[in-house]
Amino acid sequence: MTQEVLRQPAEAAIFLVLDVRPGSEATARDLLADIAGLTRAVGFRAPEDELSCVVGIGASLWSRLYRSSAPRELHPFRSLSGARHSAPATHGDLLFHLRARRLDLCFELARHVMTRLAGHVKVLDEVQGFRYFDERDLLGFVDGTENPTGPKAVAAITVGDEDPAYAGGSYVVVQKYLHDLDAWQALPVAEQERVIGRSKLDDIEMTDAVKPANSHVAANTIVDPDGTERQIVRENMAFGSPGAAEFGTYFIGYAATPDVIERMLLRMFIGAPPGNYDRILDFSTAVTGSLFFVPTAEFLEDPSPATATNSPDGSLGIGSLKRSRT
Numbered sequence: 001m002t003q004e005v006l007r008q009p010a011e012a013a014i015f016l017v018l019d020v021r022p023g024s025e026a027t028a029r030d031l032l033a034d035i036a037g038l039t040r041a042v043g044f045r046a047p048e049d050e051l052s053c054v055v056g057i058g059a060s061l062w063s064r065l066y067r068s069s070a071p072r073e074l075h076p077f078r079s080l081s082g083a084r085h086s087a088p089a090t091h092g093d094l095l096f097h098l099r100a101r102r103l104d105l106c107f108e109l110a111r112h113v114m115t116r117l118a119g120h121v122k123v124l125d126e127v128q129g130f131r132y133f134d135e136r137d138l139l140g141f142v143d144g145t146e147n148p149t150g151p152k153a154v155a156a157i158t159v160g161d162e163d164p165a166y167a168g169g170s171y172v173v174v175q176k177y178l179h180d181l182d183a184w185q186a187l188p189v190a191e192q193e194r195v196i197g198r199s200k201l202d203d204i205e206m207t208d209a210v211k212p213a214n215s216h217v218a219a220n221t222i223v224d225p226d227g228t229e230r231q232i233v234r235e236n237m238a239f240g241s242p243g244a245a246e247f248g249t250y251f252i253g254y255a256a257t258p259d260v261i262e263r264m265l266l267r268m269f270i271g272a273p274p275g276n277y278d279r280i281l282d283f284s285t286a287v288t289g290s291l292f293f294v295p296t297a298e299f300l301e302d303p304s305p306a307t308a309t310n311s312p313d314g315s316l317g318i319g320s321l322k323r324s325r326t
């Protein structure tokens with residue numbers, strides 16, 4: 001079973017990116033094995049508010065946690081440098097993507113996670129995201145409309161037979177963007193719409209005849225030579241601090257292969273052809289970028305004894321101690 005990647009858009013989210021300290025591998029592995037139980041414990045108190053948690057594991061942590069070779073396409077996020085804009089790569093061993101219809105549930109789960117990991121991790125980034133009106137980003141546009149749904153969403157995010165040991169898993173990329181809202185708001189709405197490629201008020205996509213080639217939607221429409229459109233599942237969240245004049249979008253994209261997201265990023269930052277970069281970047285700066293693998297819930301709960309590495313203190317990993325719940 002995949003972790004709960006696919007769900008209704010959430011009202012609230014917390015994104016936690018952590019590094020695991022050397023020697024703390026067994027503690028991290030134990031926590032990952034218990035994360036479904038912790039999520040159940042917190043979420044059961046308010047089931048109608050749909051708490052969920054997805055955990056991603058970064059390339060540099062994998063071999064420290066598990067003996068089995070890493071998922072085929074797991075690698076560190078690749079930074080990009082275009083003529084005008086750059087996508088930095090930032091470190092991250094673990095990603096926790098917590099979502100619910102209320103922030104307090106995410107907060108409570110994050111608190112339990114951090115209590116378990118206290119002294120064993122370094123927090124690299126923590127962002128609390130919120131739903132902004134009718135699924136809008138802080139640029140004022142509805143965000144998430146063209147996400148695939150149903151079987152198409154499952155196909156878009158699920159690793160299959162190409163990597164049998166990790167079938168059912170997924171890859172996830174996160175990037176934190178900060179907006180220059182003054183510059184954006186100085187732009188007439190008609191021009192903003194040409195930047196995104198959709199109308200602002202009613203969220204209708206421009207026809208190909210009028211949609212600019214450097215619009216965000218055009219940059220992120222990936223079509224294979226055989227005509228198949230390649231999709232990802234996004235659940236971006238608005239975040240910010242009006243007092244500090246910080247306004248952002250936390251981008252999160254799930255896919256069956258990181259290649260699709262990387263092709264989108266290449267088109268956004270370098271452009272196709274080069275120079276035709278995504279105009280959204282003139283108003284949005286990427287300040288982080290990390291890539292993770294999202295194993296199945298079963299794997300997290302019970303990596304088999306063969307796959308759990310010994311911890312540096314010689315004790316066995318959790319996989320040999322814990323029975324999986326079916």
Ligand code: HEM
Nearest residue numbers: 137141142143144145146177217220249251261264265284
């Ligand atoms: C500043 C950060 C970003 C903002 C504010 C943003 C906002 C939006 C908005 C408003 C739309 C149109 C509605 C929709 O279909 O969701 C959209 C579409 C889309 N975005 Fe982004 N986005 C951001 C970053 C990214 C990144 C980094 C990627 C990929 C790596 C991406 C991939 C996509 C895709 C695939 C679509 C759908 C295109 C289509 O098929 O119509 N976005 N985004």
